[in-house]
Amino acid sequence: MSAPHSAGAGPEAPHREPPPEQIEAIRLRHPWRTVFAVVLAIIAALFIYDTAVNRPVYNWAEVGKYLFDVRILSGAGYALQLTVYSMVIAIVLGVAVAVMRQSPNPVVKAVAWLYLWLFRGTPVYVQLTFWGLIPTIYKSIELGIPFTEAVVSLNTRDLLSYFTLAVIGLALNEAAYMAEIVRAGLLSVDKGQDEAATALGLGWWHTMTRVILPQAMRVIIPPTGNEVISMLKTTSLVTAVPFTLDLYGRARDISAVTYQPVPMLIVASIWYLLVTSILMVGQYFLEKHFAKGVARRPDVMKPTVATEAIGVVTAEEAAQHPTYPSRGGESIVPPHERPGGGGA
Incomplete structure (x- = not known):
C-alpha cells in the first residue's frame, strides 16, 4: 500500500517514457567494389604510361606542333559553322514536319511521313554523296513558265557551293530526327493544358508559345543537345560532298604530307572533345533552366515545439501549466519541460 501524500503536496507528475536510444547505423562494407576500383585505376595508369612512353607512333611532339x-x-571554325547552320535549318524544318505529322489532313500527314521515311531510312553519308552530285545531275536551274522557253537559267555549280550543299545535306537529314523529337515533346504535354488555354480564350499561337512549348521544352532540350553534339561529329563526313575544309578534312590533308596520320587524328579528336565539352556545359544549363518547377516538393514543415502524446489534463495540472481549449471544451496542455515546450 503506497503512503498517502503529505498535506499541501502537488499532484503526482505524469509518468514519461525514457527517450529511445539513438540508432547507430553501421555502413555496409563492399570490399569487392574497392578491389574493382583499384583494378580499374591500375589498368588506366598502365594504359596512360604505355601511351605516353612506349608508343612512338603517337608522336606527341607532332601533336603539339599542329594542335594550334x-x-x-580554320577547320574547327568550318566545323562549327556547319553545325550551327545545319542545326538552325533542321530545327525550323523539324518543327514544321512535326506539326504536319499531327495535321488532320491525310495528304499533309502522308508527305511528312514520307519525308521521315526517306531521310531516316538512308545513311547520311549516302545522302551527302548524292548532294555532292547535284551539280552533275542538275547542271542548271531554269525558271519560267512550264513547257515554254526558260526566262532565267542559272548554273548549279555557280549557285550552290560545296559548303552550301554540305549544309543542305546535313540539315535535311537532321530535320527528320528533330521532327520526331519535337513531336515527342508536344505529345508529352497533357491534352488538358490545350483545352484549358482554349477555355481561357487563347489562340493557337499564344497557346503554343505560352502554354505548350514551355512545358514541352523540358522533353525537347536533352535530345536536341545530343543531336547538336552528334551534328558536330557528323561534319567529318562532309568529305563525301566533297567539302574538305572542315576539321577532319584539314587534319587528313596535313597527314597526307607528313605521313603521320595518328598524331593528326589525335589533334582532330582533341578539338572535337573541346567543343563537345563546351556544348555539354551549355546543354546542362539549358536543361536546368527549363526544368524549373518540375518534380519540386514543398519544404517539410517542421514543428515549432517538441511533439509527444497529449491528453486531457486535470484541474490541478491546468493550474501548473498553460493550457489551450479544444473543440470539445476540454483543456489541452502542450509538451513542457522539453526544448520548445511550455515552461514548468
Whole structure:
C-alpha cells in the first residue's frame, strides 16, 4: 500500500517514457567494389604510361606542333559553322514536319511521313554523296513558265557551293530526327493544358508559345543537345560532298604530307572533345533552366515545439501549466519541460 501524500503536496507528475536510444547505423562494407576500383585505376595508369612512353607512333611532339596550326583552327571554325547552320535549318524544318505529322489532313500527314521515311531510312553519308552530285545531275536551274522557253537559267555549280550543299545535306537529314523529337515533346504535354488555354480564350499561337512549348521544352532540350553534339561529329563526313575544309578534312590533308596520320587524328579528336565539352556545359544549363518547377516538393514543415502524446489534463495540472481549449471544451496542455515546450 503506497503512503498517502503529505498535506499541501502537488499532484503526482505524469509518468514519461525514457527517450529511445539513438540508432547507430553501421555502413555496409563492399570490399569487392574497392578491389574493382583499384583494378580499374591500375589498368588506366598502365594504359596512360604505355601511351605516353612506349608508343612512338603517337608522336606527341607532332601533336603539339599542329594542335594550334592555322589550318586546324580554320577547320574547327568550318566545323562549327556547319553545325550551327545545319542545326538552325533542321530545327525550323523539324518543327514544321512535326506539326504536319499531327495535321488532320491525310495528304499533309502522308508527305511528312514520307519525308521521315526517306531521310531516316538512308545513311547520311549516302545522302551527302548524292548532294555532292547535284551539280552533275542538275547542271542548271531554269525558271519560267512550264513547257515554254526558260526566262532565267542559272548554273548549279555557280549557285550552290560545296559548303552550301554540305549544309543542305546535313540539315535535311537532321530535320527528320528533330521532327520526331519535337513531336515527342508536344505529345508529352497533357491534352488538358490545350483545352484549358482554349477555355481561357487563347489562340493557337499564344497557346503554343505560352502554354505548350514551355512545358514541352523540358522533353525537347536533352535530345536536341545530343543531336547538336552528334551534328558536330557528323561534319567529318562532309568529305563525301566533297567539302574538305572542315576539321577532319584539314587534319587528313596535313597527314597526307607528313605521313603521320595518328598524331593528326589525335589533334582532330582533341578539338572535337573541346567543343563537345563546351556544348555539354551549355546543354546542362539549358536543361536546368527549363526544368524549373518540375518534380519540386514543398519544404517539410517542421514543428515549432517538441511533439509527444497529449491528453486531457486535470484541474490541478491546468493550474501548473498553460493550457489551450479544444473543440470539445476540454483543456489541452502542450509538451513542457522539453526544448520548445511550455515552461514548468
